[in-house]
Amino acid sequence: MTPQPGSAGDVLTLISAGSATTRSDLARLTGLARSTISQRVDALIERGLVEETESGESTGGRPPRQLRLHTEDHAFAGVDLGATHCRVALMDISGDVLAECEDSLLIGEGPDTVLAHVDQRLDQLLGEAGRPRSALRAMGIGVPGPVEFATGRPNNPPIMPGWNDYPVPEFFEGVSVLVDNDVNVMALGEHRNAFAGTSHLLFVKVGTGIGCGIVAEGKLHRGAQGSAGDIGHIRVSGHEDAGCRCGNSACLEAVAGGAAIARRLTELGLPAESGGDVVALVQAGNTQALRLVREAGRLIGEVLASLVNFFNPEVIVVGGALSRVHEHLLAGIRETVYRRSLPLATHHLSITPSRTGINAAALGAGILAIEHYLSPDNINRIVNA
Amino acid sequence: MTPQPGSAGDVLTLISAGSATTRSDLARLTGLARSTISQRVDALIERGLVEETESGESTGGRPPRQLRLHTEDHAFAGVDLGATHCRVALMDISGDVLAECEDSLLIGEGPDTVLAHVDQRLDQLLGEAGRPRSALRAMGIGVPGPVEFATGRPNNPPIMPGWNDYPVPEFFEGVSVLVDNDVNVMALGEHRNAFAGTSHLLFVKVGTGIGCGIVAEGKLHRGAQGSAGDIGHIRVSGHEDAGCRCGNSACLEAVAGGAAIARRLTELGLPAESGGDVVALVQAGNTQALRLVREAGRLIGEVLASLVNFFNPEVIVVGGALSRVHEHLLAGIRETVYRRSLPLATHHLSITPSRTGINAAALGAGILAIEHYLSPDNINRIVNA
DNA sequence: TGAACTTCCGCCGAAGGTCGAACAAAGCCG
DNA sequence: CGGCTTTGTTCGACCTTCGGCGGAAGTTCA
Numbered sequence: 001m002t003p004q005p006g007s008a009g010d011v012l013t014l015i016s017a018g019s020a021t022t023r024s025d026l027a028r029l030t031g032l033a034r035s036t037i038s039q040r041v042d043a044l045i046e047r048g049l050v051e052e053t054e055s056g057e058s059t060g061g062r063p064p065r066q067l068r069l070h071t072e073d074h075a076f077a078g079v080d081l082g083a084t085h086c087r088v089a090l091m092d093i094s095g096d097v098l099a100e101c102e103d104s105l106l107i108g109e110g111p112d113t114v115l116a117h118v119d120q121r122l123d124q125l126l127g128e129a130g131r132p133r134s135a136l137r138a139m140g141i142g143v144p145g146p147v148e149f150a151t152g153r154p155n156n157p158p159i160m161p162g163w164n165d166y167p168v169p170e171f172f173e174g175v176s177v178l179v180d181n182d183v184n185v186m187a188l189g190e191h192r193n194a195f196a197g198t199s200h201l202l203f204v205k206v207g208t209g210i211g212c213g214i215v216a217e218g219k220l221h222r223g224a225q226g227s228a229g230d231i232g233h234i235r236v237s238g239h240e241d242a243g244c245r246c247g248n249s250a251c252l253e254a255v256a257g258g259a260a261i262a263r264r265l266t267e268l269g270l271p272a273e274s275g276g277d278v279v280a281l282v283q284a285g286n287t288q289a290l291r292l293v294r295e296a297g298r299l300i301g302e303v304l305a306s307l308v309n310f311f312n313p314e315v316i317v318v319g320g321a322l323s324r325v326h327e328h329l330l331a332g333i334r335e336t337v338y339r340r341s342l343p344l345a346t347h348h349l350s351i352t353p354s355r356t357g358i359n360a361a362a363l364g365a366g367i368l369a370i371e372h373y374l375s376p377d378n379i380n381r382i383v384n385a
Numbered sequence: 386m387t388p389q390p391g392s393a394g395d396v397l398t399l400i401s402a403g404s405a406t407t408r409s410d411l412a413r414l415t416g417l418a419r420s421t422i423s424q425r426v427d428a429l430i431e432r433g434l435v436e437e438t439e440s441g442e443s444t445g446g447r448p449p450r451q452l453r454l455h456t457e458d459h460a461f462a463g464v465d466l467g468a469t470h471c472r473v474a475l476m477d478i479s480g481d482v483l484a485e486c487e488d489s490l491l492i493g494e495g496p497d498t499v500l501a502h503v504d505q506r507l508d509q510l511l512g513e514a515g516r517p518r519s520a521l522r523a524m525g526i527g528v529p530g531p532v533e534f535a536t537g538r539p540n541n542p543p544i545m546p547g548w549n550d551y552p553v554p555e556f557f558e559g560v561s562v563l564v565d566n567d568v569n570v571m572a573l574g575e576h577r578n579a580f581a582g583t584s585h586l587l588f589v590k591v592g593t594g595i596g597c598g599i600v601a602e603g604k605l606h607r608g609a610q611g612s613a614g615d616i617g618h619i620r621v622s623g624h625e626d627a628g629c630r631c632g633n634s635a636c637l638e639a640v641a642g643g644a645a646i647a648r649r650l651t652e653l654g655l656p657a658e659s660g661g662d663v664v665a666l667v668q669a670g671n672t673q674a675l676r677l678v679r680e681a682g683r684l685i686g687e688v689l690a691s692l693v694n695f696f697n698p699e700v701i702v703v704g705g706a707l708s709r710v711h712e713h714l715l716a717g718i719r720e721t722v723y724r725r726s727l728p729l730a731t732h733h734l735s736i737t738p739s740r741t742g743i744n745a746a747a748l749g750a751g752i753l754a755i756e757h758y759l760s761p762d763n764i765n766r767i768v769n770a
Numbered sequence: 771t772g773a774a775c776t777t778c779c780g781c782c783g784a785a786g787g788t789c790g791a792a793c794a795a796a797g798c799c800g
Numbered sequence: 801c802g803g804c805t806t807t808g809t810t811c812g813a814c815c816t817t818c819g820g821c822g823g824a825a826g827t828t829c830a
């Protein structure tokens with residue numbers, strides 16, 4: 001039995017996380033002998049997973065050879081499917097984007113049409129990046145509805161007609177496919193990209209609807225049925241008259257979602273159809289719209305105040321279409337959360353707008369794929385094969 | 386860093402979890418050779434961690450020698466400190482209770498007095514069980530307030546005067562001491578004792594106050610500041626007049642806690658001081674009390690409905706003093722949760738009374754200690770020493 | 771009852787992995 | 801230019817693990 005763990009997968013994890021860039025670092029961190037580390041690194045280099053760069057800076061002796069992930073030869077894809085759009089990002093193994101694209105695409109056209117479109121875009125992006133199809137190792141897909149993560153099958157999604165129980169991964173041959181809810185992958189993208197130092201994060205997406213992705217101990221929390229984070233249908237007080245498409249009334253989404261704000265603006269004589277119209281009105285300085293957005297922030301804050309007490313996150317990130325006017329939204333959210341949550345939970349809590357922006361979902365989906373590929377178990381399997 | 390699979394610690398984990406009771410089981414589960422397993426088991430036996438029992442049942446050949454945790458020579462303690470009571474359970478390494486006791490004890494007397502009392506009870510219980518003090522390997526303590534788990538220091542607990550930032554573990558020499566919130570240890574006790582098959586569990590304690598312990602992926606979720614699960618101060622709609630000791634109004638605890646129900650009964654001319662009095666009235670068949678308890682269940686259910694959407698647990702366990710009249714409390718909770726939560730989240734959700742009862746906290750605290758001691762890292766350290 | 775069969779467990783030589791010492795490489799410093 | 805420091809590789813010693821073999825301990829069946 002080895003006194004310390006340190007399989008090839010562990011070594012690669014340290015390299016990919018940036019914890020170690022030289023063989024000496026690895027020896028120090030793992031406690032293994034330098035010769036053993038060299039052997040591991042050699043195996044990783046031989047498999048094309050790691051490469052050496054030019055020598056680094058000397059600290060008084062022979063300069064170490066820097067190690068990093070070998071970014072050629074592999075590719076990963078992150079796919080963000082929304083109700084009306086499709087974004088695909090091709091990434092290398094370090095998470096850098098090689099190429100990306102965006103189209104209008106109705107998810108309601110069904111899985112065969114949509115996935116064929118994705119497949120075509122993948123070929124195009126691979127071409128742009130100059131990599132063969134065989135380089136594609138894994139892909140992640142975020143979809144606007146609940147998914148049984150283990151099988152990659154949508155689970156009674158309300159706005160994805162034709163997708164229920166469709167085995168998405170089987171559509172793509174020879175590549176691992178991970179399918180998850182769009183808000184989950186956005187949370188993952190935001191966490192890995194801008195908040196990697198935190199352990200407990202909530203990502204709140206405020207668009208047409210309202211959803212939440214949960215990062216606990218650095219990992220996505222999906223819950224028992226994969227429906228965790230569905231905060232759009234939490235009840236808010238004082239709006240019993242607002243009916244929701246789910247059949248209940250006073251749902252958060254029915255009073256504070258982009259669609260709800262647009263409807264109320266229309267009632268006030270300001271024609272608005274979607275969250276985008278609301279954003280446009282706010283940016284044009286319309287005070288009615290501004291007031292409604294801020295009020296929506298307060299309502300969202302009321303729900304988040306409960307969740308802060310319950311979950312005790314370090315940071316809440318607000319994204320989605322309406323976060324383009326985040327100053328007003330966040331003002332309402334902060335006001336309510338800091339008033340209604342317990343001091344111990346809010347003392348070190350920060351509530352910030354998304355730093356990753358429109359690409360959070362595609363990036364997060366890609367990261368899901370990369371982390372799956374780089375998991376120690378999978379790497380050990382590859383190296384020992 | 387992933388631990389090396391098949392270490393002595395992993396072998397012991399399989400034995401303690403009941404996943405393997407023979408050397409053959411271990412070889413099958415770990416994939417290691419039978420001879421290697423024998424060597425591991427020998428080391429564990431030599432260290433007094435595992436013992437062989439008489440042969441088990443034959444499956445057609447030589448019957449295997451059964452293995453189990455060696456329950457002599459070690460002892461673990463679980464301590465449940467409440468506002469006005471102290472329970473101590475002495476357990477062997479398999480989690481069976483060897484001896485236990487209960488006293489009235491005011492936590493407000495301060496850490497020196499209370500912990501000295503605990504220390505004395507420990508000696509007494511060790512005497513009853515016929516084990517020397519040196520057999521005590523670790524202890525867990527549940528306290529009625531927030532704790533910084535890593536250091537074992539209470540963190541501004543409202544009902545524990547004199548305990549703020551007190552380094553509890555240092556009071557006990559030569560033994561590992563883990564300190565956690567009482568609701569957390571109750572959740573752990575309930576999960577390990579009665580719901581070990583589930584991954585995501587919420588334990589709701591309804592007593593004088595209201596709290597919640599969270600089990601996610603089989604582990605306690607404590608949050609960023611260790612204050613997760615503090616649902617007593619979540620706002621419920623329609624009770625703006627109810628002031629709470631936290632300074633806000635309409636807190637769940639202020640309208641549905643045992644103290645709140647007692648106060649309202651008193652207003653109705655039925656003198657009641659505590660949750661215990663409320664239970665007595667309900668058990669005596671008082672319809673006013675029954676109605677209030679059921680209404681409290683509805684209010685708790687309103688909050689839980691939100692948390693079910695957010696967290697998506699498999700099971701909600703209701704415990705605490707008021708759960709002695711759980712049929713009425715649960716009726717209100719179930720009614721609201723199943724009406725207000727999303728079908729996907731409630732479809733496989735069960736809401737049940739505590740199966741572990743009054744001892745959940747002390748048991749959970751002991752289990753916290755045992756699992757700490759049995760963690761693969763700790764066992765490998767012991768075996769390789 | 772006894773022989774054949776099955777399963778369990780310890781022993782031992784072979785194979786393979788890890789370690790640390792020794793050595794070579796590469797840059798810094800006086 | 802020769803010592804000093806740090807890095808990386810080579811190699812034999814050592815240790816662990818593996819798997820076959822044989823003995824142990826029951827079951828099944830004639």
